[in-house]
Amino acid sequence: MSDALAFWKTAHVVSxxxxxxxxxxxxxxxxxxxxxxxxxxxxxxxRLVLRLTVLADAWFTAPAVVFQGISGLVLMExxxxxxxxxxxxxxxxxxxxxGACWLPVIVMQxxxxxxxxRVPSIEALPARFHRWFRLWFELGIPAFAAVVLLFxxxxxxxxxxxxx
Numbered sequence: 002m003s004d005a006l007a008f009w010k011t012a013h014v015v016s017x018x019x020x021x022x023x024x025x026x027x028x029x030x031x032x033x034x035x036x037x038x039x040x041x042x043x044x045x046x047x048r049l050v051l052r053l054t055v056l057a058d059a060w061f062t063a064p065a066v067v068f069q070g071i072s073g074l075v076l077m078e079x080x081x082x083x084x085x086x087x088x089x090x091x092x093x094x095x096x097x098x099x100g101a102c103w104l105p106v107i108v109m110q111x112x113x114x115x116x117x118x119r120v121p122s123i124e125a126l127p128a129r130f131h132r133w134f135r136l137w138f139e140l141g142i143p144a145f146a147a148v149v150l151l152f153x154x155x156x157x158x159x160x161x162x163x164x165x
Contacts, residue, residue: 006076006079009072009075009076009079010076012068013069013073016065016068017065017069017151017155019061019062020062020066020069020148021148023061023062024062024141024145025145026057027054027057027058028145030050030054031051031137032138034046034047035047042122042123042124043123044117044121044122048114048118051110051113051114052114054110054114055107055110055114058107066100066103073096088154088158088159092151095147095148095150095151095154098143099144099147099151102141102143102144103140103144105136105140106137106144109136109137110137113133113134116129116133
């Protein structure tokens with residue numbers, strides 16, 4: 002294996018780990034921070050969790066998503082894999098599905114953070130805040146499932162869909 006190929010494979014795996022790990026971390030801290038805030042009435046704690054969630058997505062998740070797409074294309078080119086094959090269509094479809102779930106989540110996180118900043122207490126959070134939060138959670142389910150399937154396709158490279 003060439004040094005360049007080893008570099009790109011390693012960078013692709015590391016960015017996938019950052020993407021998945023940041024997603025899990027954000028989900029964990031935001032979900033449990035929200036539940037704790039509801040239980041204790043700690044609006045300041047909720048505000049902090051939501052601000053950090055927005056920052057983590059901006060600083061870690063967004064760059065990792067961009068890098069995943071770029072490094073995936075570079076690796077496919079280096080390995081001589083076709084851009085159009087059952088495997089690549091499956092991979093890119095899951096990548097797009099993940100993004101289609103994640104982009105609205107970013108908007109919701111910003112709205113949730115701004116809404117929490119506007120109210121004096123947990124009890125004053127409007128019904129739309131709770132709807133957005135529920136949708137935020139629901140969109141995470143197919144996004145995480147798609148990422149797990151992407152990991153499987155990256156590791157297993159099933160010949161039936163690899164196209165070779």
